[in-house]
Amino acid sequence: MLCTNCHKSFEDNQIRCPSCGNPVATSWEILKTVYPPEDDVIKGLLESCEIPVILRSREGIGRVQGLSFGPLAEVMVMVPQARLAEARELLASQQEIEAPGETKE
Ligand SMILES: [Zn+2]
Numbered sequence: 630m631l632c633t634n635c636h637k638s639f640e641d642n643q644i645r646c647p648s649c650g651n652p653v654a655t656s657w658e659i660l661k662t663v664y665p666p667e668d669d670v671i672k673g674l675l676e677s678c679e680i681p682v683i684l685r686s687r688e689g690i691g692r693v694q695g696l697s698f699g700p701l702a703e704v705m706v707m708v709p710q711a712r713l714a715e716a717r718e719l720l721a722s723q724q725e726i727e728a729p730g731e732t733k734e
Contacts, residue, residue, distance in 0.1 A: 630653065632651055633651065634646060635651065637649075644681040655710070655711075656709070657708065659707055660713060660717065661706045662706070663703065664704065669684075680708055681712070684704050684705070686705075
């Protein structure tokens with residue numbers, strides 16, 4: 630990938646140019662839609678594996694409409710398209726660890 634600002638090349642999975650800090654045009658995909666505080670948990674998990682995360686809340690819309698609960702309080706967890714599969718795998722493995730003794734009838 631080439632920086633549009635300083636024209637240096639760097640790895641594809643960066644969100645900013647390592648040499649000048651210019652944000653890279655990346656297409657972001659919705660990994661999952663969650664409610665707080667799960668958004669922070671997922672963000673921490675992904676960032677610990679060096680996957681960039683954007684949390685996009687719909688709260689702003691809710692405030693305008695006078696609503697602060699229900700579906701409008703949900704948060705969209707977004708990751709770069711190139712890291713989506715990796716992020717999904719990470720999330721799936723984490724959920725297995727969190728619920729080890731769940732019994733199925
Ligand atoms: Zn640059």
